[in-house]
Amino acid sequence: MRTLEQTTQEVLDLASKHFNVPAGSLAPEDDFFKKLGIDSLQTLEMLSRLENHFGIELPDYEVQGVSDFRTLASRIQSRL
């Protein structure tokens, strides 16, 4: 079973890879909208990638108001 730290790292790695941001340049407390420069449609794309990677469903309303990677990872963790 993954720890929250492992989940957070996987979220950062996934975001870095798919949105062409240098590996290691993202931190758990970063605002992913600002850091990745993504819009609402790209946010949905990120949601799909996270769901496919972790094998979970993450309803959109679970990420309402969430903007940092750590909180996003905790939402994912609660469904593992």
Added chain:
Amino acid sequence: MKSFTGKALRWEWREGVIELVLDRAPANEIGLAMLEELEKFVAAMESLASDTSACIIYSNRKHGFSAGADLRELYQGAAQLSEEDRVSGVRNFLARIQAAFNTIDAAPFTTIAAVHGVCFGGGFELALICDIIVADKMARFAFPELRLGLIPGFGGIPRLKRDLGNAFIRDLLLTGRSVNAARAQAVGLVAQLAAEGEALRIARATAAQIVKFDGVTRSAAKKFIKPIPHEELRQEIDLFCDLFARPTVMAALKKFLESTDAMPYLP
């Protein structure tokens, strides 16, 4: 008309298969332009049907199949009208959309939606008129209408009821959440899952298989197993119009269109 290129879509017939491509920036929003060209397609269907085994509907837009109704056009058109004219205008639009969708739904050839990315609202309803949905793993399906104080009005509820279990429909409608393609396949909405970017290739391979079969049998089988829920479709329009008449809906549309939030589609 074996081929057509318009502002919102184009189609081409080749060797028994029609490919209908949605291509209206930014995300194939369904407004008057798309409706008028869908009506042209429906008119062309009559002459094409006898030589057609399959029709693939897909999108040329990067972000997905279709983000749904053109809410900006809806709001801007409605804002200038009296409440009475606003509702009758919407009713007229819905009646036209449903007429076009119903004809494609009942087409004697097999229809395949090849879906990637966003497939929301009216876009989801367009996919639902197809016999088979092939979706790539990045596809997402949603009915976000509740967030605006509305329900789907292009026939989505009766078609989902025709195809799937009620519990899943309640989840989608009452939460407004989007579901991924894997979930959509698990509940039976999506027939085949594709790797990212591969939905069209798989749809073409499926069409190539379908072309081998007898057209009379296909048409008869489709009529038998896929009734058009005409009465419920009419009821959906009535309910949509009743809800649309409320001032809260125009306020919600305005708020959505003016939002600078990163995720404006969330309530």
